[in-house]
Amino acid sequence: MKSVELRNVTFAYPNGYVANEQLNLQIGRGERVAIVGQNGAGKTTAVKLINGLHKPTQGDVFVDGVNTKDKTVAQISAYVGYVFQNPDDQIFNNSVKSEIEYTLRYLKLPSKDIERRVERAVELTGIGDYLDMNPFDVPYSIRKFVTIAVILAIDTPYLILDEPTAGQDLIGIKKLIELMDLLQEEQKSVITITHDMEFVANNFTRVIAMANKRIIADDTPRNIFWHEAVVAEAKIKKPEIGELAKKVGIGGNIIYRDEMVEKLSYNLKPSVN
């Protein structure tokens, strides 16, 4: 099966700080996965292992069966695209268009192909009005879409989005969801780090919870959000509806508004007897 896989992976930064311990994880093509957990749990470190920016101190990372230790970051980035948490850490060209074109030119793709890829990435991210602007002059929410467009144009089978909803309004979030749906239809994998639990509950079926350098759960949103020990250890919050259901003592491990409405209307139905 084509997948990214972490096998018994431990990673220590050059200063000796161990940020990931004994990670085991497999994500197949076409899967959509959310990684959640407290600040400093090791989420960003883990995804940087997937795209080869970090190489494991112990254990192995495979991308479609190839060990990342045997490849350069540039080689792996043709398979795994990483959209940084902060777009300013990623952007270095002086126009939006040249930012999107940069890697494609580096890869020496034919100009017709570059044009086609840029056009598609721009259309999918809706940034057509900003192409000639300096990326640092466009609003933060758009700048994030510029960095997403860069990765879309490279057309990698795996995409990592670090905090994609941060700084986005409802329109931006809707655009992101449409994008993730489309990528999934194309059998591409989207791996998303996020602190936005509503976004997780509504858009993912697989959630990986991290705490203290380790993966502590890999399950559905409902099982994650109603596993109180996981919620406490990963320091995550249930989606608001889940919190409310817990407060008012409604059973059923609710995490969605519709479930809440259904449960409440059922409870309020007059008894037949």
Ligand SMILES: Nc1ncnc2c1ncn2[C@@H]1O[C@H](COP(=O)(O)OP(=O)(O)OP(=O)(O)O)[C@@H](O)[C@H]1O
């Ligand atoms: N270059 C580095 N050198 C040493 N320690 C680092 C380095 N980068 C990160 N760390 C440490 O590794 C730990 C894990 O960081 P990481 O960024 O992976 O966490 P995270 O779960 O993504 O957190 P957040 O949600 O805040 O982004 C943190 O304690 C962080 O301080």
